[in-house]
Amino acid sequence: MIEALLQTLLNGAATGGVYALVALGYTLVFSVLGVINFALGALFSLGGYLTYLLMGGAISANGALPGWGLPLPLALPFPLALVLAALLTGLASLVVERVAFSPLRRRNAEPLLYLITSLGAGLALVNLLQMLMGAEGYAFPAGALAGLPAAVVVGGARIRSVQVLLLAVCAAAVLALTLWLEHSRSGRALRAVAEDATTARLLGINSDAMLRLAFLVSGGLAGLGGGLIGVSISLPGPYVGIGYGLKGLAVLVLGGLGSVPGAIAGGLLMGLAEALVPGEASGWRDALAFAILFAVLLLRPNGLLGRRLVEKV
Amino acid sequence: MATTVGALAILGQQADPATKRVAPIGQPDGALTIGAVIALTGNANLYGQDQRQGLDLARRWADALPLAAGDPPRRPLKLQLEDGGSDEATAIAAFNLLIKQGALALIGPTLSQQAFAADPIAQRRGVPVVAPSNTATGIPQIGHFISRVSAQSSVIAPLSIAEALRRDPHVKRVAVIYAQDDAYSTAETLIFQKALKASGLAPVTVQRTQLADNDFQIPITAILQLQPQLVVISVQAVAGGNLIRQLRELGYRGQIVVGNGLNTPNIYPICQRWCDGILIAQAYSPELNTPINRTFLQLFKDSNPGQSPPQITAQAWSAYQVLFEAVQRLQRRGGFDGLTLGQARAALMDELLAGRYDTPLGPIHFQQDGELVQGSFYVAEVRMDPGGRTGRFALVRTDTVTAPTAPAVSPAPSPSAR
Numbered sequence: 001m002i003e004a005l006l007q008t009l010l011n012g013a014a015t016g017g018v019y020a021l022v023a024l025g026y027t028l029v030f031s032v033l034g035v036i037n038f039a040l041g042a043l044f045s046l047g048g049y050l051t052y053l054l055m056g057g058a059i060s061a062n063g064a065l066p067g068w069g070l071p072l073p074l075a076l077p078f079p080l081a082l083v084l085a086a087l088l089t090g091l092a093s094l095v096v097e098r099v100a101f102s103p104l105r106r107r108n109a110e111p112l113l114y115l116i117t118s119l120g121a122g123l124a125l126v127n128l129l130q131m132l133m134g135a136e137g138y139a140f141p142a143g144a145l146a147g148l149p150a151a152v153v154v155g156g157a158r159i160r161s162v163q164v165l166l167l168a169v170c171a172a173a174v175l176a177l178t179l180w181l182e183h184s185r186s187g188r189a190l191r192a193v194a195e196d197a198t199t200a201r202l203l204g205i206n207s208d209a210m211l212r213l214a215f216l217v218s219g220g221l222a223g224l225g226g227g228l229i230g231v232s233i234s235l236p237g238p239y240v241g242i243g244y245g246l247k248g249l250a251v252l253v254l255g256g257l258g259s260v261p262g263a264i265a266g267g268l269l270m271g272l273a274e275a276l277v278p279g280e281a282s283g284w285r286d287a288l289a290f291a292i293l294f295a296v297l298l299l300r301p302n303g304l305l306g307r308r309l310v311e312k313v
Numbered sequence: 314m315a316t317t318v319g320a321l322a323i324l325g326q327q328a329d330p331a332t333k334r335v336a337p338i339g340q341p342d343g344a345l346t347i348g349a350v351i352a353l354t355g356n357a358n359l360y361g362q363d364q365r366q367g368l369d370l371a372r373r374w375a376d377a378l379p380l381a382a383g384d385p386p387r388r389p390l391k392l393q394l395e396d397g398g399s400d401e402a403t404a405i406a407a408f409n410l411l412i413k414q415g416a417l418a419l420i421g422p423t424l425s426q427q428a429f430a431a432d433p434i435a436q437r438r439g440v441p442v443v444a445p446s447n448t449a450t451g452i453p454q455i456g457h458f459i460s461r462v463s464a465q466s467s468v469i470a471p472l473s474i475a476e477a478l479r480r481d482p483h484v485k486r487v488a489v490i491y492a493q494d495d496a497y498s499t500a501e502t503l504i505f506q507k508a509l510k511a512s513g514l515a516p517v518t519v520q521r522t523q524l525a526d527n528d529f530q531i532p533i534t535a536i537l538q539l540q541p542q543l544v545v546i547s548v549q550a551v552a553g554g555n556l557i558r559q560l561r562e563l564g565y566r567g568q569i570v571v572g573n574g575l576n577t578p579n580i581y582p583i584c585q586r587w588c589d590g591i592l593i594a595q596a597y598s599p600e601l602n603t604p605i606n607r608t609f610l611q612l613f614k615d616s617n618p619g620q621s622p623p624q625i626t627a628q629a630w631s632a633y634q635v636l637f638e639a640v641q642r643l644q645r646r647g648g649f650d651g652l653t654l655g656q657a658r659a660a661l662m663d664e665l666l667a668g669r670y671d672t673p674l675g676p677i678h679f680q681q682d683g684e685l686v687q688g689s690f691y692v693a694e695v696r697m698d699p700g701g702r703t704g705r706f707a708l709v710r711t712d713t714v715t716a717p718t719a720p721a722v723s724p725a726p727s728p729s730a731r
Contacts, residue, residue: 011534
């Protein structure tokens with residue numbers, strides 16, 4: 001009984017870790033720009049596909065270049081492919097910023113317009129992926145996690161090794177992000193811009209550069225999530241990231257808009273809530289997750305750890 | 314006002330291709346179009362790929378068939394593929410497009426859930442439909458113009474349960490898992506559970522998943538606590554591949570029976586070595602030794618060296634073949650002369666239902682309601698190659714059915730099947 005509960009909790013924590021990564025991606029951009037980057041789900045998909053390709057995976061029959069893949073000597077082991085794919089996804093996120101956000105920002109456009117342009121950029125990216133890679137599912141090359149057993153026993157609970165890896169990488173990424181934001185010069189500058197962009201600019205901080213940094217890190221986190229989900233459950237298609245993007249959005253609201261600890265807590269809460277729904281009632285899983293979101297927002301309208309917004313008049 | 318309405322009616326009639334006369338052979342527009350709506354995108358795309366190959370091979374085979382001396386010229390056919398996606402709306406849009414463009418007949422859509430939405434449109438417009446992969450109860454009963462070359466689940470699915478119980482007669486603990494928001498999965502699991510009940514077995518657990526799920530550790534955890542000896546799965550291909558892989562990774566070593574959703578070699582790269590040993594009932598065997606199947610096998614292997622064709626490819630070939638043969642029979646009798654496209658569609662449907670066909674599936678024909686009558690079904694076991702990236706469906710059992718595959722009744726369309 002205890003083993004089963006532990007197994008369920010570990011599963012929930014691993015899933016929640018990925019939700020937290022995506023929610024943190026949203027949080028970084030929201031903090032500095034006050035808008036949500038709806039292209040993040042598509043960047044999640046991109047990260048998954050890039051990881052696959054960097055590991056030497058080949059494009060399938062329905063892709064633009066059937067059978068093409070990196071020559072085997074250039075194929076990277078999974079950890080390196082994951083990191084490089086996250087970096088490349090971060091760079092793609094910069095392109096999204098340049099295409100979908102920068103022109104509007106220069107014109108001081110309404111926040112609602114960012115929603116449309118980022119959604120458009122995301123859809124374009126997903127369709128581009130479909131054109132290049134085909135719509136079929138991709139499983140990561142056999143031996144992606146060579147050396148790891150298929151499953152490990154933790155406190156009597158049997159859990160897939162890849163889930164442990166997923167949990168560990170998510171925890172490490174969240175820790176690294178927190179340390180960077182708290183203790184590095186650039187992290188503190190980013191927080192200053194998030195707090196008050198005008199004052200930060202007066203203090204000599206290049207807010208445009210900080211914004212680009214937020215997009216870079218945000219895309220990197222989404223790409224990391226995509227690579228981890230890809231190795232865990234394969235890539236069912238270019239739309240794989242959309243579902244995670246939506247969950248990340250819910251987690252963002254649950255944790256509190258713009259709150260880094262809130263995104264982490266929200267992600268874990270959402271993952272655990274889903275895991276605790278019995279299989280017989282799995283049809284209610286999403287409903288339960290969103291019921292929790294609803295209940296939290298009723299009790300705490302600014303989310304679990306969100307700050308109360310005071311409008312000055 | 315009356316003049317306006319009359320003018321609009323005339324315009325509308327002129328826009329409807331069903332009112333136009335079929336051009337004689339030899340004229341530039343003498344070729345008739347067979348439209349195919351298959352899932353090239355979305356979560357059913359794995360089936361669509363196999364179907365596209367089957368249709369393409371059948372078209373090449375038909376185009377290359379030599380004319381016997383004295384035979385009248387053949388009616389040329391064009392095959393027009395449209396992506397039906399994996400949802401109802403895309404399939405409906407593709408059906409509408411092809412009908413509006415003047416398709417003589419349609420093949421598809423890939424999923425039964427789509428068929429329940431799109432087939433009524435073809436039925437209303439009088440366009441013959443041959444379903445290559447819909448296995449749900451009630452598909453041909455949607456209407457006179459709807460038929461299928463895919464035997465329904467209720468005939469095939471129980472065979473794999475029988476094989477699993479033959480291998481281990483001491484099985485007492487069976488777990489069932491299916492996608493509850495997928496019509497095919499919900500229909501097939503009922504058939505599986507009925508087959509289990511008929512063998513005196515009640516599932517120790519019935520776990521439900523969602524169509525879009527790919528992480529199954531939570532239901533698997535619940536299943537493994539009950540220590541089943543047999544797990545029976547009804548989900549679609551990508552999810553099924555992931556489910557089997559996770560089931561094995563988490564330590565399940567018993568037998569696995571899967572449904573028609575996993576009847577594609579495209580699952581191999583997903584579940585890899587963990588696919589090995591799963592049992593699946595099939596409507597096609599590459600080992601059927603008939604001239605048409607040998608031809609099909611040869612053409613398939615020319616395009617896919619070292620691989621055997623999956624059931625869904627053979628069914629797609631058969632769908633094109635029955636339409637091609639029905640068209641040519643009708644043509645030989647001068648059946649298209651002076652007909653409008655609408656009349657040609659109706660004549661083709663009658664011809665289709667009246668014919669007997671020697672296909673890669675074996676000899677088949679149709680009941681009057683469009684339901685398939687097929688003689689033999691098979692149970693295969695997946696055997697993966699040592700590398701774990703590819704494998705084959707190895708035949709382990711053949712069942713001969715002498716009765717039609719379905720009673721000629723018209724049940725209310727139940728939401729089901731692939």
